[in-house]
Amino acid sequence: MENCRVPAVVCSSLLWALTGLAQTDKGFVATKPISVGGSPSASAVADFNHDGIPDVAIADGFPADESANGNVAVVLGAGSGNFHHVVHYPTNGAAQFVCSADMNGDGNSDIIVASFVNDIVTPVGQVEVLMGKGDGTFSAAVEYTIPGAYPRAIYPGDFNGDGHVDLAVAVTTTATDISKGLAIYMNNGDGSFRLAQQSTNLYPFGTADFNHDGKLDLIVGNSSGQFSNSVSVLFGDGNGTFLHDGPIFTLAIPIDIVDIAIADFNEDGYADLAVANGSATVLLGSADGSFSLAFPSPSLDNGLSVVAGDFNDDGHVDLAFLTGLQQAQVDVLLGQGDGTFSYRNIYGSDMANGYGPGGIRAADLNQDGYLDLVTINSGGTLSPMYGKPGGTFNAELNTGPGWNNAVQTATGDFNGDGVPDVAVLYAGGLEVPPGTVSIY
Numbered sequence: 001m002e003n004c005r006v007p008a009v010v011c012s013s014l015l016w017a018l019t020g021l022a023q024t025d026k027g028f029v030a031t032k033p034i035s036v037g038g039s040p041s042a043s044a045v046a047d048f049n050h051d052g053i054p055d056v057a058i059a060d061g062f063p064a065d066e067s068a069n070g071n072v073a074v075v076l077g078a079g080s081g082n083f084h085h086v087v088h089y090p091t092n093g094a095a096q097f098v099c100s101a102d103m104n105g106d107g108n109s110d111i112i113v114a115s116f117v118n119d120i121v122t123p124v125g126q127v128e129v130l131m132g133k134g135d136g137t138f139s140a141a142v143e144y145t146i147p148g149a150y151p152r153a154i155y156p157g158d159f160n161g162d163g164h165v166d167l168a169v170a171v172t173t174t175a176t177d178i179s180k181g182l183a184i185y186m187n188n189g190d191g192s193f194r195l196a197q198q199s200t201n202l203y204p205f206g207t208a209d210f211n212h213d214g215k216l217d218l219i220v221g222n223s224s225g226q227f228s229n230s231v232s233v234l235f236g237d238g239n240g241t242f243l244h245d246g247p248i249f250t251l252a253i254p255i256d257i258v259d260i261a262i263a264d265f266n267e268d269g270y271a272d273l274a275v276a277n278g279s280a281t282v283l284l285g286s287a288d289g290s291f292s293l294a295f296p297s298p299s300l301d302n303g304l305s306v307v308a309g310d311f312n313d314d315g316h317v318d319l320a321f322l323t324g325l326q327q328a329q330v331d332v333l334l335g336q337g338d339g340t341f342s343y344r345n346i347y348g349s350d351m352a353n354g355y356g357p358g359g360i361r362a363a364d365l366n367q368d369g370y371l372d373l374v375t376i377n378s379g380g381t382l383s384p385m386y387g388k389p390g391g392t393f394n395a396e397l398n399t400g401p402g403w404n405n406a407v408q409t410a411t412g413d414f415n416g417d418g419v420p421d422v423a424v425l426y427a428g429g430l431e432v433p434p435g436t437v438s439i440y
Contacts, residue, residue, distance in 0.1 A: 049076060055136065127169060160239050270284075270285040305322040
């Protein structure tokens with residue numbers, strides 16, 4: 001009882017509560033964010049220099065001086081969760097989204113950027129490609145202009161089966177997302193591109209073979225202006241074009257879909273969707289490409305970006321959402337293997353607004369066998385969150401619901417890692433049931 005900061009009788013009742021009542025498990029040790037400058041809005045993780053250590057590329061938006069163009073910030077991993085100094089590569093517009101793939105078949109990961117020129121009168125958007133040299137450095141950006149549209153996100157895939165990576169681009173006709181569309185760019189085989197299919201009111205969010213015919217398909221939001229009324233699959237025909245013939249799943253209310261993670265949440269062999277749409281929605285896929293709503297679906301506020309992975313090594317796919325408006329936080333939901341998820345663990349990010357899609361990514365950054373998370377924060381930082389056994393993370397504490405109703409606390413090393421933890425017993429209220437214990 002020496003570690004208790006409350007009378008012994010209180011410690012006794014609290015330790016009984018630890019073994020007999022509902023518990024939540026949350027991170028406590030803060031991870032120092034990495035400053036990248038500007039206004040980062042998306043990230044991609046890849047091994048850019050072939051050293052076996054994950055690296056991070058960040059779409060760095062506008063610099064502090066918005067009269068200049070944006071850039072891509074590259075942070076090379078140094079091992080054990082450490083990183084080298086940030087290196088910036090100029091882009092021809094404000095970088096808003098970034099992804100990575102080998103575009104020219106040389107075995108090196110390249111960077112693909114969605115950017116635009118800040119012109120409110122005439123929209124000028126670009127897809128920009130920075131070819132990787134294999135040593136962690138990149139050639140100057142080569143741009144492909146999209147007249148009259150802003151690219152918002154890019155999804156790579158070999159759409160015509162020629163062995164070269166093509167691009168599906170989500171575009172809007174105004175900076176305020178009033179009208180949405182789709183542009184397909186086909187790879188010429190050398191990492192250069194030509195514009196192919198264009199569609200309006202269809203907004204892509206990812207690629208997968210939803211009907212198991214060996215051809216990549218697109219998941220899209222069917223939009224009417226800014227908002228999507230439904231989601232459906234554009235089935236690929238294998239030659240680089242897509243047909244709008246997938247069953248439509250109508251949404252309860254029109255939403256501005258922000259980000260989607262694609263994985264098999266109920267383990268039936270078909271791709272499912274986790275949608276960050278200001279909340280969180282899980283849609284379960286079927287053989288014909290149709291979807292049904294998982295029940296119960298997670299309940300989250302202000303879902304901005306989402307990533308899937310097995311964070312607790314139980315063989316089931318879990319979810320991590322970047323959420324928040326005034327303050328970014330990460331909500332980790334552990335999958336049960338049937339399309340449902342357990343109560344979330346909440347972690348702070350960098351006390352700043354977060355963005356999606358691409359605001360959160362997952363990789364084993366420190367190579368300890370556990371998936372880690374990276375969040376991008378509009379305050380100009382990259383926040384690594386290092387995974388621990390059981391699906392928890394070494395991250396900044398974010399006080400959970402009902403904190404003001406805490407009635408007893410005690411400290412101790414509850415998980416045996418040598419770091420003091422805090423146990424809080426709640427009296428209960430609107431947000432948490434009576435007798436709930438949280439371990440911080």
